Amino acid sequence: MSRTFKVRVPSTSANIGPGFDVVGLSLSLYLTLTVTITPPSSSSPPSPPAITYSGEGSDEVPLDAYKNLTTRVALYVLRCNGISQFPANLTIHADNEIPFGRGLGSSGAAVIAGVLLGNELGQLNLPLGRMLDFALMVERHPDNVTAALVGGFVGSYLRELDSVATEAASVPLSEVLPEYPPDAGEEWGLNPPQPPFGIGHYVRFGWAKSIKAVAIIPRFELSTAKAREVLPLEYSRKDLVFNLQRLAVLTTALAQEPPDPELIYEAMKDRIHQPYRKALIPGLPEVTSRITPASHPGLLGICLSGAGPTILALATTGFEAIAEDARKIFREKGIEVDWKLLEIAGGSVVEIK
Ligand SMILES: Nc1ncnc2c1ncn2[C@@H]1O[C@H](COP(=O)(O)OP(=O)(O)OP(=O)(O)O)[C@@H](O)[C@H]1O
Numbered sequence: 001m002s003r004t005f006k007v008r009v010p011s012t013s014a015n016i017g018p019g020f021d022v023v024g025l026s027l028s029l030y031l032t033l034t035v036t037i038t039p040p041s042s043s044s045p046p047s048p049p050a051i052t053y054s055g056e057g058s059d060e061v062p063l064d065a066y067k068n069l070t071t072r073v074a075l076y077v078l079r080c081n082g083i084s085q086f087p088a089n090l091t092i093h094a095d096n097e098i099p100f101g102r103g104l105g106s107s108g109a110a111v112i113a114g115v116l117l118g119n120e121l122g123q124l125n126l127p128l129g130r131m132l133d134f135a136l137m138v139e140r141h142p143d144n145v146t147a148a149l150v151g152g153f154v155g156s157y158l159r160e161l162d163s164v165a166t167e168a169a170s171v172p173l174s175e176v177l178p179e180y181p182p183d184a185g186e187e188w189g190l191n192p193p194q195p196p197f198g199i200g201h202y203v204r205f206g207w208a209k210s211i212k213a214v215a216i217i218p219r220f221e222l223s224t225a226k227a228r229e230v231l232p233l234e235y236s237r238k239d240l241v242f243n244l245q246r247l248a249v250l251t252t253a254l255a256q257e258p259p260d261p262e263l264i265y266e267a268m269k270d271r272i273h274q275p276y277r278k279a280l281i282p283g284l285p286e287v288t289s290r291i292t293p294a295s296h297p298g299l300l301g302i303c304l305s306g307a308g309p310t311i312l313a314l315a316t317t318g319f320e321a322i323a324e325d326a327r328k329i330f331r332e333k334g335i336e337v338d339w340k341l342l343e344i345a346g347g348s349v350v351e352i353k
């Protein structure tokens with residue numbers, strides 16, 4: 001009998017202003033995998049997984065299971081747990097609502113989908129914390145993957161590892177996720193780099209139900225790698241304290257009902273990443289300074305979403321005015337945008353059919 005299951009992973013917005021690499025928020029755009037495993041007949045030769053794809057990124061995503069991020073992560077999880085290959089007769093359809101390279105956690109969602117896929121294919125019953133360890137071997141900042149896995153408004157840190165675990169956690173990604181199949185007649189060994197235990201730790205903050213997220217999404221991609229290259233390695237004490245003060249206030253302020261725009265708008269300012277990324281995102285400083293709670297009633301705060309270029313506005317009302325005015329400002333810079341009103345989402349789910 002064939003086995004079918006679905007994996008659904010939400011998009012995420014990381015940082016929320018001052019929480020660079022620390023906080024993430026899951027949002028109601030999803031990557032959904034529909035997976036079927038049909039028992040092979042004795043005469044059918046082994047075949048690689050068949051991947052089909054619809055939605056965002058379908059024109060660029062690799063459909064080769066040894067190149068696709070989600071299936072490479074799944075195979076890594078399987079190999080770490082004593083299973084060297086995908087099951088035979090595996091078909092995967094991915095339907096994706098999360099635009100690539102826009103700051104809405106598309107890669108984090110693909111990684112979490114891969115961890116959940118590997119866990120389910122191998123019937124491994126991994127605990128949540130262990131699944132997070134696998135994800136953190138691939139995407140090494142915890143904000144997006146943690147929020148995508150557990151859902152909601154989440155803060156996380158990476159444990160300081162001892163020297164053996166540090167070495168284990170710093171293996172090159174090409175070793176964790178080889179991009180090629182094993183040679184004909186061979187299997188990969190079952191000794192991939194194992195994640196250390198308990199790399200990531202998190203806490204879920206409260207979230208006021210009245211707060212929704214407006215994602216203003218420029219029509220260009222910016223890779224996270226490129227948006228991290230422009231950041232300095234060291235910061236002044238003044239800038240660090242600026243962010244820490246705001247983050248401490250923000251995590252509680254976003255749970256209070258009714259939310260206080262005066263408190264939140266200032267608490268969503270940042271000096272650690274946004275100032276350095278403005279050269280990559282024309283219009284960023286103008287949008288975040290010209291759209292305020294005074295000019296746009298209902299607005300609470302506005303920031304870059306993840307590594308950008310999407311802008312995230314948190315608001316209780318006035319969503320369309322916020323988005324349309326952001327559109328006008330981006331247009332002055334020659335950039336077209338799309339916008340979406342999103343809800344705060346739950347965590348990832350696996351549904352067995
Ligand atoms: N569903 C998917 N399946 C396979 N690969 C994906 C998928 N989604 C994203 N990717 C890969 O991740 C890349 C985008 O990752 P990147 O980290 O640059 O941006 P992002 O995750 O969308 O943004 P951010 O990390 O700022 O939220 C894509 O170009 C693609 O290679």
Ligand SMILES: N[C@@H](CCO)C(=O)O
Binds near residue numbers: 015144
């Ligand atoms: N914290 C990360 C999120 C993007 O993946 C960054 O801003 O680079």
